[in-house]
Amino acid sequence: MTQYDVIVIGGGTSGMMAAIHAGLNGAKVLLLEKNSKLGRKLILTGGGRCNVTNRSPREILIDHIPGNGKFLYSVLDQFDSQDIVDFFQSRDIPLKEEDHGRMFPITDSARTIRDCLINEMRHYAIEVIAGEAVEEVLYNQETASVRGVRTSKATYTAKAVILASGGKAYPRTGSTGDGYKWAKDAGHSLTDFYATEVPLLSNDSFIQDKSLQGISLRDVNVKVLDDNGKTIVAHQMDMIFTHFGYSGPAILRCSGHVNLYLKESQPKVAHLTIDLVPGTSYEELKALAEEQRDKQVDNILRPWLPEKLSRLIQEQVGIQEKMAYKQVNHSIQEALWKQVKAFPLTVYGSQPIEKGFVTGGGINLKEITPQTMESKLTKGLYFCGEIIDINGYTGGYNITAAFATGAVSGQHAAWSSLSS
Ligand SMILES: Cc1cc2nc3c(=O)[nH]c(=O)nc-3n(C[C@H](O)[C@H](O)[C@H](O)COP(=O)(O)OP(=O)(O)OC[C@H]3O[C@@H](n4cnc5c(N)ncnc54)[C@H](O)[C@@H]3O)c2cc1C
Structure with missing residues (x-):
């Protein structure tokens, strides 16, 4: 059984960014994705062009995340839309700004963004296992800490696990709400679900x-x-x-x-x-x-x-x-x-949540430390992306929230795992 510093569950928008930031902070990282391909939802965004972030000023950004955008202040202090722009530009992915601050790759192809994230994971020697669904997150009840994860094929251990398995919207992309159960197993509560960005x-x-x-x-x-x-x-x-x-x-x-x-x-x-x-x-x-x-x-x-x-x-x-x-x-x-x-x-x-673009509701934010994205209830358990009770309008606001919470959770998961 291989021991990792950080395991990321979900190779979507937030999970890939989390894995990269754990890797660039020196952690040995495993990313598990149940689909055979990574980032299936990410490549649908912005009409297939990937609305990679939104460059509006901080207050406007938060205003456009009506589902608890204010929770993101501490995260955005560490990694904001300018950092997202810099992240891609410094990796030779030029971006362009369109109306209302919306940013896209100049290739007009979401695959450019997904490929960049995959290359970056390779660069930091992140082990990626695709086509393997996580079935359970393993906890040490006595110490209220995380131990690892179990898939249909194997058990993997780590001091930190990041839940990046997405919400319930557009389940055909892989985000079928699996992570809510693992959060509940750790004692977390969920706020009521509702459809957003939906007819x-x-x-x-x-x-x-x-x-x-x-x-x-x-x-x-x-x-x-x-x-x-x-x-x-x-x-x-x-x-x-x-x-x-x-x-x-x-x-x-x-x-x-x-x-x-x-x-x-x-x-x-x-x-x-x-x-x-x-x-x-x-x-x-x-x-x-x-x-x-x-x-x-x-x-x-x-x-x-x-x-x-x-x-x-x-x-x-x-x-x-x-x-x-x-x-x-x-x-x-x-x-x-x-x-x-x-x-x-x-x-x-x-129309039902499954037909909406974004999930309203999710893991209760009161139980998450906003500066680190770590669970307040279980040591070593981190969250990022749409699984938490945050939702924004389309226009790059959700992707910004996913990338930002991904980067911050990855960095803190790495620091905490390497220092313990
Ligand atoms: C059609 C569409 C268009 C959109 N357009 C925009 C837009 O223009 N602007 C904007 O801001 N937002 C947009 N969004 C919303 C945005 O894409 C999401 O909010 C964002 O991608 C969420 O990222 P995430 O990492 O939380 O989840 P996801 O990107 O969904 O990633 C979750 C990953 O976890 C994996 N997973 C789930 N369960 C398991 C398991 N048991 N084991 C292993 N892996 C698992 C899934 O397969 C998936 O790959 C759009 C959404 C849709 C559906």
């Missing part, structure tokens, strides 16, 4: 009759409201009407907030609104329409709304086809602009 489901009449299916809206402002009509969160991006409800970037960003709201709400309905013309105020819209009062309402709305949605809104407020704006009475005009500025949607749920 939403609706019984709205225009969804049921599929009249708006396939219509996409550019740069609209979607708001999620609480019971008092106050905004919980708002995102201005694109969205699309589907055969089951709503999707597209603005909806995906709102989805985790909607699911959290639905957990508590009775009845299980969330109310959202879309500002269809966010750049123009209610008063300005009214004034612009008044200037064209001889025109048909259809023609006035044409620059702002897709035809089917325009027709639906006019029907909702009682404007007949081909009516000129001047024929519409004042209260109906008001109702029209109210719908345009806050078109109401209802949502009763989302």
